[in-house]
Amino acid sequence: MRFYSLILLFFFIKNILALELVQGDYYIVNSTLQIAGGGEISAGTMVMLRSPEEGRWDVQLQVVNESGLEEPVRVSEEWFKKSSMYFGPIQQESQAQDAVLEDLTKSIDTQIQLVQNEQMNPTEKKCSPEVSLRPVARPAHIEQRAELGSTRPVPRPEALQVDADLEALLFKSDNEKDSYLACYERERSYTDDYRNKYKNSIAVVSKAATTVAQGNGERIDEGDFNTLLTCLIFRESAHFEGGSSHSGAVGLGQFTGIAVKELKNMLNHSPRDSESLDQISELGNLWREGSIENIDYQRALASRVSNMNMRSRRDEIKAFWEALPFEKPSSSQINKSYMGDNDNHEVVIAASAMMLRDCALRLKNERESMDANLRLLACAGAYNMGVGGFKRNALSRNSNGGIYAWVNNLKNSGSGQANETINHIISINRCIQKEKNYPPCGTRSSHCQELNQTEICSDPKALKCVGEC
Amino acid sequence: MNQRVGKKIFSLLCLFVLKSTFATSTLDLIPDQLDFKELKKLESRMYEWVQKTGKEDLVQISQMSQRPSEVELIEFLFPHLLPENYKGRSLYLNCFHLYDQLSKKKDRPSYDKWKQCVLYDYRQPEDYMQDVMSKIEKQLKK
Secondary structure, three states, X not given: OHHHXXXXXXXXXXXXXXXXXXXXXXXXXXXXXXXXXOOEEOOOOEEEEEEOOOOOOEEEEEEEEOXXXXXXXXEEHHHHHHXXXXXXXXXXXXXXXXXXXXXXXXXXXXHHHHHHHHHHOHHHHHHOOOOOOOOXXXXXXXXXXXXXXXXXXXXXXXXXXXXXXXXXXXXXXXXXXXXXXXXXXXXXXXXXXXXXXXXXXXXXHXXXXXXXXXXXXXXXXXXXXXXXXXXXXXXXXXXXXXXXXXXXXXXOOOEOHHXXXXXXXXXXXXXXXHHHHHHHHHHHHHHHHOXXXXXXXXXXXXXXHXXXXXXXXXXXXXXXXXXXXXXXXXXXXXXXXXXXXXXXXHHHHHHHHHHHHHHHHHHHHHOOOOOHHHHHHHHHHHHHHOHHHHHHHOOOOOHHXXXXXXXXXXXXXXXXXXXXXXXXXXXXXXXXXXXXXXXXXXXXXXXXXXXXXXXXXXXXXXXXXXXOO | OHXXXXXXXXXXXXXXXXXXXXXXXXXXXOOOOOOHHHHHHHHHHHHHHHHHHOHHHHHHHHOOOOOOHHHHHHHHHOHHHOOOOXXXXXXXXXXXXXXXXXXXXXXHHHHHHHHHHHHHHOOOOOHHHHHHHHHHHHOOXX
């Protein structure tokens, strides 16, 4: 009893102390803090609190470095309280710190002197035959400085993002994707269902969706869309099982009641250009009957869509629905039990594709500079969190930065769904990513000895799921 | 006697720790009794906060993911208070016309429309959003 009381008392005191902001005192930042106007303060940095003003949203901080205090910056007061630890006032620099600072000042002076000398006599130094072009060894005292080092924590450099993002946007081919799915199969019968039924539906839906999108001016690859849609269904349906989840989502596309309503809204939408829509529907019927070849269907469909008078993004979604070459239910027939039945896989997969495309069109309107594949990947994330939630929590900063930036934003968002969405989007990214075969979050492979795999924890560039490694 | 006092202190401390563990700051801004009158008061408080913070700061805040709780609440319920060039303002205004209707009519159909819009935008709404929704639902006209 006494032991627990002491622990609770400790928390109590810690809570009170954590709220205290003392002007002029020092704090240690223990998770990255965003600076208003751009930039961030890394974890492990020591800062001095400059001005905690009562009732304001921000506080002013000065980062402490070897040469003293940097320019003041502003961060959210709430996040500063959440992400920092009270260090206390600093009375006096220790002798060791003084020595480091003195040495640093000396070496900077020497380097400035060297640069100045070079600038004063550039021709003499570079062209004179006596002067060797070989690199000159650093003066001894500069080498010594490196050994001295500061005891302060050095912020870890972040992984390079550009290369990683480019890699993340190279999608697996059809064969690579199927090997991956087989590798992480949960039950043989589920994988068989994919091979015998769902795979063809995904292919048909992908062809129709991308042809309509291309007709509407989108640069989108059918194979990439197919891979992403497959990986999304794989993830959502728990490796093609397609049951019900604890949250009430059902089937291969894990449709919730609200998503079913939204789907019905999409289907009930009536584009003004009904003539084009009828022609598109007729093309879908011809393809279903086998009266036209795939290539003719695609050409005719893209051409009709490009001539369609589109007034909203829902016009494109409706055109896609009409272009599908299978029996389609009316919106009144669609309900949760219909969407939860795996025998309705064609319609369920088409509905998931409609959600993806609807989201991609929303992002296209609001973020014109975003690459089509990047939007697709973002929409796979939004499928889990909702478009608004994903935009707010994952695309809040540097939305073109790709999955690394989004995961970082999600980590900092404070959202209760952040971890789930991080694992969701990392799993889909691992499934689509070319030449990489990392497992979906929370799973291990048991059927893929022949697949080229790298140990995830030993790859510093690989994004890690929450709690992995 | 001492044991009783000890138990009480223990319970109080438990409550405090639980509260500090689970409470989020946005939830703290929302009063326990959130009827439509309280929502008006909350809107006035947020309006004052917006005025105090100023347009320039708000635009800077809109570029950050580490934002104050007040801003989260404003984006969700009162996005019309945000300045024109606030990043993502149009997105936050998505469901506002429905909220506006709801606050005028205070009836079930308006509530359902608004809730559907919120749930579509945020497939898994944040805790404070669900808290606000359930509190509003309790205040609807019978």
